[in-house]
Amino acid sequence: QSRPDLPGTLERTSTMSTIASTFMAVAATAATRPVGRRAGPARSAPAFSTSRATFARKSVSTRGRGALVVRAAEEKPLGVFKLEYDISNDDAHRPKDWKEPVVVAVSGAAGQISNHLLFKIASGEVYGQDQPVALRLLGSERSREALEGVAMELEDSLFPLLREVNIGIDPKLVFADADWALLIGAKPRGPGMERSDLLEMNGAIFVEQGKALNEVAKPTCKVCVVGNPCNTNALIAMENAPNLDRKNFHALTRLDENRAKCQLALKAGVFYETVSNVTIWGNHSTTQVPDFVNARIDGKSASDVIGDQAWLENEFTPAIQTRGGLLIKKWGRSSAASTAVSIADAIKALVTPTREGDWFSSAVCTDGNPYGIAEGIIFSMPCRSTGDGSYEIVEGLEINDWLRERIAVSEEELTKEADCVSHLTGKTGGACELQGAEADTMLPGEM
Numbered sequence: 324q325s326r327p328d329l330p331g332t333l334e335r336t337s338t339m340s341t342i343a344s345t346f347m348a349v350a351a352t353a354a355t356r357p358v359g360r361r362a363g364p365a366r367s368a369p370a371f372s373t374s375r376a377t378f379a380r381k382s383v384s385t386r387g388r389g390a391l392v393v394r395a396a397e398e399k400p401l402g403v404f405k406l407e408y409d410i411s412n413d414d415a416h417r418p419k420d421w422k423e424p425v426v427v428a429v430s431g432a433a434g435q436i437s438n439h440l441l442f443k444i445a446s447g448e449v450y451g452q453d454q455p456v457a458l459r460l461l462g463s464e465r466s467r468e469a470l471e472g473v474a475m476e477l478e479d480s481l482f483p484l485l486r487e488v489n490i491g492i493d494p495k496l497v498f499a500d501a502d503w504a505l506l507i508g509a510k511p512r513g514p515g516m517e518r519s520d521l522l523e524m525n526g527a528i529f530v531e532q533g534k535a536l537n538e539v540a541k542p543t544c545k546v547c548v549v550g551n552p553c554n555t556n557a558l559i560a561m562e563n564a565p566n567l568d569r570k571n572f573h574a575l576t577r578l579d580e581n582r583a584k585c586q587l588a589l590k591a592g593v594f595y596e597t598v599s600n601v602t603i604w605g606n607h608s609t610t611q612v613p614d615f616v617n618a619r620i621d622g623k624s625a626s627d628v629i630g631d632q633a634w635l636e637n638e639f640t641p642a643i644q645t646r647g648g649l650l651i652k653k654w655g656r657s658s659a660a661s662t663a664v665s666i667a668d669a670i671k672a673l674v675t676p677t678r679e680g681d682w683f684s685s686a687v688c689t690d691g692n693p694y695g696i697a698e699g700i701i702f703s704m705p706c707r708s709t710g711d712g713s714y715e716i717v718e719g720l721e722i723n724d725w726l727r728e729r730i731a732v733s734e735e736e737l738t739k740e741a742d743c744v745s746h747l748t749g750k751t752g753g754a755c756e757l758q759g760a761e762a763d764t765m766l767p768g769e770m
Contacts (some may be wrong), residue, residue: 333680340356379428422615423461424455424486427507428501428540430509432460432490432548433469435656439663440505441473445482449667457487461497462507475752494535501540505666506532506560507551522555526747529556533563542566545712547573547669549662553607553739554686554701561701563690570713574686576603576611576703578665580660582611582646586639587620597621602686602705602720605733606740611703612729613643617720636725677707681715693718696730700737 330522428442429437437460443449444456454634458477462470470490477488491497500503509525529548536544544567548557561567584598600619604612615635618625624633643651650658673685686703689696693716696702704719722730741748 327584334721341591341670348373351494369473371521392764398595399413415435418453420453422451422454422549423609424457425502426459427503427505428498429505429507430461430494430597431506433462433466433473434507435659436507436549436662436666438473440507441477442480442482442664443663443667445477445480445485447482447484452484453537455484455486456487458485459497459499459501460488460490461494462490463508464490467492490565492533495539498535498544499539500531501536502681503534503670504540504544504546505549505670506546506556507549509556511663518552522740522743524549525556526559526744529559529769530563530747533560536560537564537566540567542565542568543632543712544569545573547575547668549575551607553705554737554741555611556700557686557701558741559744559747560675562750569688569690572688573669574607574701574703575662575666576684576686577606577669578604578662579607579611579613579618579643579703580684581661581665581668583615583618583643587615587618587625587629588641590631590634590639591620591625593620598625599678599681600705601684602682603703604726604730605703606737607686607703608733608736609644610729610733610736611644612726612733614726615639615641616723617705639721639759659734672706673712675708682707685714687716689715692716694722694730696734697738699742700732702737708720710725 334629349442394704427450429441431437432441441458441460445458446716447454447456450456460470460473462735474488474490477485484527489497506529509528510521516716536546536667545562546557546560548560548566550556553574557572561569562574564572580601580603583603584595587601588595588598597636598620599616599622602614602617604614615625626632629635647658658727669683673724677683682705684703687705687706688703689700689704690698691703693697694704696704705720707717741750
């Protein structure tokens with residue numbers, strides 16, 4: 324608590340470390356208000372917890388009678404950032420069908436995408452209304468205060484299923500015992516930066532996070548990489564986490580799938596729900612291939628329903644590839660809300676059985692794939708799930724000459740990206756060929 328007798332000072336209290344350490348989770352005492360539902364007696368805090376504490380004060384400037392007055396702001400504890408909770412003590416109050424809490428770690432947790440996504444997760448929309456959630460939020464030194472604000476808003480929302488909120492800046496602490504890791508944070512591309520430079524810069528981040536997952540996450544942890552270039556960032560994380568199954572790693576292409584479904588529905592004059600079997604092949608870049616050949620509208624071939632092959636090849640495909648840039652022109656910023664929705668959709672696709680005859684898109688490891696794609700890269704393909712978090716690649720899709728030619732281009736690009744980061748994935752002999760304007764296939768708005 325702050326010292327009432329010494330305004331403007333701060334007493335940092337911690338059972339295991341100081342607030343200046345690399346983890347900032349704040350544990351509740353037994354007397355504090357729980358997040359959404361009354362808790363039983365608090366358990367002893369694990370090593371990564373700290374006691375309820377305040378954070379650094381700010382000076383507040385005001386003007387009185389023309390003079391500038393600077394005073395120390397009176398700050399109070401920020402509340403229940405971590406609720407130590409034994410769910411068995413709450414049997415009389417919680418629904419009997421609640422499952423054991425699932426631990427979800429999120430990087431880039433103070434960003435715009437996370438600001439939309441975290442409340443979906445906490446509400447039960449993503450993992451289900453019977454699934455309590457423990458959120459572990461990873462930020463950076465620069466985003467400390469913003470991360471505290473995110474935690475405060477989550478607390479104030481009173482989500483019954485939200486049982487814990489931890490915040491920190493050390494992935495080895497935040498990823499501890501994670502069931503899911505949503506890697507949203509990545510460094511943006513700077514002016515004049517080559518794509519190879521961006522791969523190198525973000526590669527160091529995903530090496531660290533991959534090693535942290537390998538060391539402290541559950542071996543069954545499912546990893547979804549959103550930070551771009553997401554396919555190769557996922558590859559880097561996967562290669563640095565040998566304790567996790569390679570099939571546990573995904574790069575997000577569900578937003579591209581959702582965009583494709585939207586455009587097919589609009590062209591056909593039908594509702595989105597009637598569009599199914601849409602695949603995004605390849606890289607999350609302008610070489611991605613939205614597959615209209617195998618797509619269906621109300622159970623019929625999308626090509627037959629639309630009846631305009633020229634539109635499908637010459638307008639639909641580039642529209643999906645460049646949708647992000649168009650959104651920026653209209654909205655003035657890159658997609659955050661729709662990206663969050665697509666992350667939620669991607670998770671739900673893995674925790675809910677796939678509808679019979681349908682599939683979803685996810686960029687996954689190509690090892691042993693049925694389409695002859697080079698192994699050892701992360702490539703978007705059609706998948707289905709039984710709802711237990713696992714998936715299988717759907718076989719037997721028609722690959723005509725039009726698709727095959729474009730899939731090969733995206734495959735070549737991802738192979739070159741893998742060569743650029745070979746020194747980060749334990750490989751040798753790779754030479755980076757991604758230089759110059761011709762190699763610039765980053766999606767607009769994701770620079």
